[in-house]
Amino acid sequence: MVRFFKDWYTRKFSDPHAVTLVVILVTAFLAVYFLSSLLMPVFVAMAIAFLLDLPVNRLTNAGISHSWSVIMVVAAFVGVSLITFLGLMPIVWQQSTNLMQEVPHMVTEGRTYLMTLPEKYPEIVQAEQIEHMIALTNDKLLEWGQVAIEATLNSLSDLVALIIYLILVPIMIFFFLKDKRELLTGFSRFLPKERRMASQVGKEMNQQILNYIRGKLIEILIIGAVSTVTFIFLDLRYSVLLGVLVGLSVLVPYVGATLVTLPVMLVALFQFGVSPEFGYVMLAYGIIQVLDGNLLVPVLFSEAVNLHPVTIIIAVIFFGGMWGFWGVFFAIPLATLVKAVVNAFPNTPLDEEQSVTA
Template identity: 25%
Template sequence: MKKEPRYMRDDVLNRTLKILGILILASVFLYMLTLLSPFWSALASALWNVLIPVAMAWLISLIVFPVVRLLERRGVGPRAVSVGIVYVLTIGVLVAFFQLIVPVVTQQVRVFFEKDYPLIIDYFQNRFRDDFVFGRAAYDFFAAAVVESAIISRSVEFFATSLTAMIPTTVFAVIVIFAILPMLLLFYMLDYERVNYVLKTLIPKRYKLMGRELSDHLSHTVGAYIRGQLFLMVALGLVATLAYRLIGLEYFLIFGILVGLANVVPYFGVLIAMIPIATYAYITRDVGPTPLLIIGINVFLQFVEGNVFQPIIMGRQLDLHPLIIIVSILFFGSLFGLLGIVFASPIAATVRVLYGFYHDRKALLDSSESLVESGHSP
């Protein structure tokens, strides 16, 4: 009778699952300590500043390293030449972006605050009461309740205090990320296989086969998902920008970029972005397009994204339910803010791959045991 590999045994799988659970609980415990102790808070902040560039370098390498491999297979030259070409192309795209897009966005933002921002403030101060869907009496009741509970003033005070405290650490973190990230990414792509080999040597010998298979599957699946999501964000942003331009929306570029960035939340990002855009269109409906056009465009884009592209990107590879993504975004967003929202989907995809790997191994183990019990060799 053929003996099943050690990594497929039930005790190994249970031990692996327990280790993952302990790591998650330890992370939550350390986060709770940061709320109680300045020392732990400073230590966690230092670790965070180190881990963020490493994690970003790994994620970016999943996106761009297939291009490096493609260039190598086409005989462009050694690894250094392929990596150099990718870097030059990336820098070229960034330069073109800052030369062509940023000036237009800056101009539209300036015009918005000079012309339309006062109109929006005036609308909510003077005219919103008349347009309130439940009537003036209901508006007065809700407004009095909000003022009495001091929700707005407390929220403003909380955000102002948090922002003031975050500015020094955030600026330092951004400087560290942009200073270290390009170098980390460069060395990681130059020695991609060697780095992965060194990491795999940290795995105990009896788990090497399982670790190698899981690592390859994780890199392929999560990398494909991230590349697909990035493509969707760019594509939806471009289509939305063009559509808004065609219907005469004044700040078409700003709102198009907003649609693309909002798609970091799969399935619902376009609808979330629709709310401020449709609100602006409603307030300025006398001089701009009707908000129904905005709603129609965004609903159509969301339908195409959710029913055509997302199943292709995630359905066959990850089978991630939208509810899982929403819960992940809420959870990691509440823990880590904006970065938590950005990384929520990749983290959810990683957890889904780990669960799928465990489930497949468990099913194979159960099948082997049933064959053994029935007297057949697997």
């Protein structure tokens, strides 16, 4: 067994470029894992700057100076972000508050309806089963309410830090874009010269991550806007809130669409009951999900590396458990990174012989 691992280590890490790649990856992973709470604004600024680098380069190629290109792109980004935040957040907050106030009434109506089931279907549903289900639901609602209150208190305590981040992040984005070459040159001085494999993985991931982030943001905007307009057209309550939730649900492939279906269905059910209007809402929502999965995603992510659905779900669970929201958002690029690293290691003659034999 020891000899087996020794031979494997010799085959895979005899190349100093492979050792450099592993050291860089391990160092980056440890830095993000242990310092993410402290350096999260830096990571967010780097991700946004990476996304805005494309329009800066296009403006520069059009004849505008690099400094003015950066100023124009950052100003446009901040302006659009402020307009979206100030225009959308008050509506979402108001509808969220109204929905939370209506939840007890929904629970009461649901309880009343459930208690009628034993009378309608005495051979299938027993009153004791309904009472037990209602008791479990009440316990869960109390538990979720306590979690929501604790989250609200924690968010209030972090409000000052959030305001500081809203000021620091645009400033860091500006300097990351303006001094990109100087920063990369200074960082490369700390890296070994034997970094051919690291450069190979970096070039491969550069375009993949850019395509993913750009495509994911476009998908969120399109699905969120179409869902909101559809819900408004169907006169569904809390249409903006539900539209935002549907748009954000695409962050988590497969799982997000399943989770957001519940609030859409419950709001439509309590508003319209079992009626044609309820069917229209669910039909429209289903059509949006089908078009997203079968038309929009293939168009936006046609240049991305294909990953098996099981791989995507495992990546979402793993990275989301480590880094929360941002881990979920970057789960697919990180899974693609793992795949690129595995593919970067060259096959030795022994490996090729074993693959042919297999």
